[in-house]
Amino acid sequence: EDKVVQSPLSLVVHEGDTVTLNCSYEVTNFRSLLWYKQEKKAPTFLFMLTSSGIEKKSGRLSSILDKKELFSILNITATQTGDSAIYLCAVPMYSGGGADGLTFGKGTHLIIQP
Amino acid sequence: EAQVTQNPRYLITVTGKKLTVTCSQNMNHEYMSWYRQDPGLGLRQIYYSMNVEVTDKGDVPEGYKVSRKEKRNFPLILESPSPNQTSLYFCASRKGLAGSNEQFFGPGTRLTVL
Numbered sequence: 243e244d245k246v247v248q249s250p251l252s253l254v255v256h257e258g259d260t261v262t263l264n265c266s267y268e269v270t271n272f273r274s275l276l277w278y279k280q281e282k283k284a285p286t287f288l289f290m291l292t293s294s295g296i297e298k299k300s301g302r303l304s305s306i307l308d309k310k311e312l313f314s315i316l317n318i319t320a321t322q323t324g325d326s327a328i329y330l331c332a333v334p335m336y337s338g339g340g341a342d343g344l345t346f347g348k349g350t351h352l353i354i355q356p
Numbered sequence: 357e358a359q360v361t362q363n364p365r366y367l368i369t370v371t372g373k374k375l376t377v378t379c380s381q382n383m384n385h386e387y388m389s390w391y392r393q394d395p396g397l398g399l400r401q402i403y404y405s406m407n408v409e410v411t412d413k414g415d416v417p418e419g420y421k422v423s424r425k426e427k428r429n430f431p432l433i434l435e436s437p438s439p440n441q442t443s444l445y446f447c448a449s450r451k452g453l454a455g456s457n458e459q460f461f462g463p464g465t466r467l468t469v470l
Contacts, residue, residue, distance in 0.1 A: 343414055
């Protein structure tokens, strides 16, 4: 059975700290991994990773994929209170002719304290 | 503006009273999907559709129906809602069938079944 596991499930840090969120996966026909940020509304897309070892970066956020060890990390440096959110990792599922949907991890609930 | 819309955003209903949650996208996306999000369980796929008149079950389809008569609309139907269907529901869409494409999420519908 395909699965995506995120850790930690919850994390509380102070503003300015750096955090690392983890996502491991066991998925047949792996092709890509996606990170989403969810505040008090719908998930919004952050990164899509397809190649191992290539870092994707957007401001203070960065992410990297390790296809050999089957995991990805999401780093946030110099955290701000606006980074408080649930961070979701997702992997597309494949069967037949196309992708059926996304298997999501349970998310990491990140709280940044001032 | 490119978006996925859902209606209603909030709904409180009683057991057994049929309801429909609408989902519409204006991006001409082929793929649409419904998820439910529950504490401790994360996002789970209910149904998805690869194109008009093509729908398939996701991980948790019991108690739900969908239809895809037009490309832009993908309503979720609860014929006889039960309290265990109290949840936060998200509709999502993406262009094409390749799982590496980003999914766009609607704003969510919070459903309470008494």
